[in-house]
Amino acid sequence: MANPFAIGKSAQEGKSILALEGYLDAHTAPQFEKAVEDEFEAGRIRIIVDCSKLSYISSAGLGVFMSFVDEIREVGGDIKICGLTPKVFQVFEILGFPALFDIVDDIPAAMKKYEESPVKES
Amino acid sequence: MANPFAIGKSAQEGKSILALEGYLDAHTAPQFEKAVEDEFEAGRIRIIVDCSKLSYISSAGLGVFMSFVDEIREVGGDIKICGLTPKVFQVFEILGFPALFDIVDDIPAAMKKYEESPVKES
Amino acid sequence: MASIERTFKLQVPSSTENLIIIREFVSSIGAQAGFSPAENAKLELAVDEACANVMEHAYGKDTTKELSIRATLDDDSVQIEVVDTGKPFDPGTIEQKDLDKLVSARKSGGLGMRLMKSLMDEVHYLMIPGQKNELRMVKRRKKTL
Amino acid sequence: MASIERTFKLQVPSSTENLIIIREFVSSIGAQAGFSPAENAKLELAVDEACANVMEHAYGKDTTKELSIRATLDDDSVQIEVVDTGKPFDPGTIEQKDLDKLVSARKSGGLGMRLMKSLMDEVHYLMIPGQKNELRMVKRRKKTL
Ligand SMILES: Nc1ncnc2c1ncn2[C@@H]1O[C@H](COP(=O)(O)OP(=O)(O)O)[C@@H](O)[C@H]1O
Numbered sequence: 001m002a003n004p005f006a007i008g009k010s011a012q013e014g015k016s017i018l019a020l021e022g023y024l025d026a027h028t029a030p031q032f033e034k035a036v037e038d039e040f041e042a043g044r045i046r047i048i049v050d051c052s053k054l055s056y057i058s059s060a061g062l063g064v065f066m067s068f069v070d071e072i073r074e075v076g077g078d079i080k081i082c083g084l085t086p087k088v089f090q091v092f093e094i095l096g097f098p099a100l101f102d103i104v105d106d107i108p109a110a111m112k113k114y115e116e117s118p119v120k121e122s
Numbered sequence: 123m124a125n126p127f128a129i130g131k132s133a134q135e136g137k138s139i140l141a142l143e144g145y146l147d148a149h150t151a152p153q154f155e156k157a158v159e160d161e162f163e164a165g166r167i168r169i170i171v172d173c174s175k176l177s178y179i180s181s182a183g184l185g186v187f188m189s190f191v192d193e194i195r196e197v198g199g200d201i202k203i204c205g206l207t208p209k210v211f212q213v214f215e216i217l218g219f220p221a222l223f224d225i226v227d228d229i230p231a232a233m234k235k236y237e238e239s240p241v242k243e244s
Numbered sequence: 245m246a247s248i249e250r251t252f253k254l255q256v257p258s259s260t261e262n263l264i265i266i267r268e269f270v271s272s273i274g275a276q277a278g279f280s281p282a283e284n285a286k287l288e289l290a291v292d293e294a295c296a297n298v299m300e301h302a303y304g305k306d307t308t309k310e311l312s313i314r315a316t317l318d319d320d321s322v323q324i325e326v327v328d329t330g331k332p333f334d335p336g337t338i339e340q341k342d343l344d345k346l347v348s349a350r351k352s353g354g355l356g357m358r359l360m361k362s363l364m365d366e367v368h369y370l371m372i373p374g375q376k377n378e379l380r381m382v383k384r385r386k387k388t389l
Numbered sequence: 390m391a392s393i394e395r396t397f398k399l400q401v402p403s404s405t406e407n408l409i410i411i412r413e414f415v416s417s418i419g420a421q422a423g424f425s426p427a428e429n430a431k432l433e434l435a436v437d438e439a440c441a442n443v444m445e446h447a448y449g450k451d452t453t454k455e456l457s458i459r460a461t462l463d464d465d466s467v468q469i470e471v472v473d474t475g476k477p478f479d480p481g482t483i484e485q486k487d488l489d490k491l492v493s494a495r496k497s498g499g500l501g502m503r504l505m506k507s508l509m510d511e512v513h514y515l516m517i518p519g520q521k522n523e524l525r526m527v528k529r530r531k532k533t534l
């Protein structure tokens with residue numbers, strides 16, 4: 001109740017979709033970390049994080065993206081990010097995330113991105 | 123911004139409708155008081171207060187109903203209340219307002235109430 | 245829920261525009277205490293009434309004064325203390341008039357204290373003249389055995 | 390807007406579940422200061438980062454500790470002071486690594502302080518050993534002449 005955050009999980013065309021909802025802060029980031037870890041450990045390395053219902057993110061949430069992506073890319077997977085609201089996108093942008101992550105509009109665009117470039121080119 | 127409260131005014135079949143929205147507390151009650159006073163002074167004594175968008179009420183808001191209704195009834199008018207959400211209704215109920223005011227479901231029901239009983243019978 | 249006592253404090257200028265900050269503070273604590281939305285709405289309203297009374301009566305609308313709220317959460321209850329350094333008063337002298345009497349007297353006040361008493365499990369006033377006025381209210385947490 | 394200074398204080402247990410109370414507190418004050426929703430979101434995030442750092446680093450996740458936030462609102466700015474009595478640290482020794490370095494080192498941290506600096510107009514640390522650590526941040530209000 002006090003810190004509403006939820007993660008919806010689904011799969012589509014061989015990609016794992018994690019749909020974040022609510023407030024992702026230092027209190028709730030461990031839940032997100034666990035969710036990404038579970039995907040990775042189950043060998044589901046093509047992840048789409050859908051942020052369309054994410055109302056808030058702090059550096060603890062951003063750190064989850066940052067700490068896993070290298071490992072996932074090494075085995076040919078990636079984390080593509082979609083659906084950022086302007087408020088949340090602003091935080092990604094201040095920290096320079098657009099240079100390091102594929103950030104696209106929505107799930108179909110993330111699917112397409114996986115076709116074009118399964119691992120983000122650097 | 124800090125205390126969002128608004129009053130929409132309209133007229134229908136010779137009744138004045140005041141539609142309350144947001145938070146009615148000691149800070150915003152003077153606005154509501156002014157609105158009721160304006161109706162009364164303009165001779166518009168058949169008032170419907172629509173609370174369907176009212177998310178909160180404290181005793182300062184309830185006091186506005188209480189302080190005007192006697193005067194308005196003396197000249198043959200009334201204040202009918204409609205659209206209370208369960209949360210707001212609970213406060214009216216604790217204080218015994220249902221015995222003193224006509225409280226109905228919606229604007230059509232308030233119109234009908236004015237046909238049946240222009241001034242609440244006591 | 246941890247079994248130790250947790251304390252939260254808020255201090256704001258005595259202005260009615262801060263009632264919304266006070267309500268958010270209290271409602272977050274009520275949510276942490278596991279109150280249902282309906283129970284939490286009661287807690288929130290009782291504290292709003294207590295603070296609005298301090299702003300209006302104890303401080304006579306002087307917005308340069310400060311008002312403090314202390315919330316203590318333990319296994320059994322949420323306890324709220326509202327503290328001011330304004331005019332003391334004797335709650336025992338306040339007569340509770342019937343609603344229809346208030347209406348025919350065209351009063352807009354006289355509802356706050358009765359609301360607090362119905363909304364909370366305990367309401368106590370403590371006045372230490374020349375020092376502070378304190379209103380302590382308790383709302384018990386339902387035990388789920 | 391009144392021209393005098395207004396002060397607000399909040400004290401909560403050092404637990405990340407209270408970050409939401411802190412954000413609501415700060416965001417109500419930002420709204421009173423007349424910040425736009427986008428500017429207010431920045432203020433809120435900067436204070437969240439400051440408090441999350443205290444909870445994690447200064448208090449090492451000891452949730453029995455207390456953390457205080459003092460907000461002062463005047464005509465020119467909103468000033469926030471986050472005070473703790475935990476482990477002091479020297480912010481001058483904290484190296485700001487590039488994002489791609491952090492990624493290849495598989496770090497999840499190192500973003501908070503850089504965020505605070507970009508979000509606020511001023512960020513100062515003041516450590517008084519054995520007494521308190523204080524992080525003071527200022528966000529200026531845009532003048533509408
Ligand atoms: N904190 C307070 N300090 C001083 N006087 C108070 C305080 N609270 C209540 N009172 C007195 O008690 C009366 C009844 O209070 P209440 O039931 O809340 O109604 P209202 O505040 O609307 O008049 C007030 O009119 C006031 O005279």
Ligand SMILES: Nc1ncnc2c1ncn2[C@@H]1O[C@H](COP(=O)(O)OP(=O)(O)O)[C@@H](O)[C@H]1O
Nearest residue numbers: 442443446447478483497498499500501502503
């Ligand atoms: N309030 C604080 N007390 C003690 N150490 C701190 C504090 N804030 C920051 N630090 C130190 O500075 C480092 C960088 O902080 P930051 O940029 O916020 O990243 P993170 O907290 O994610 O590691 C932290 O890892 C910690 O060592």
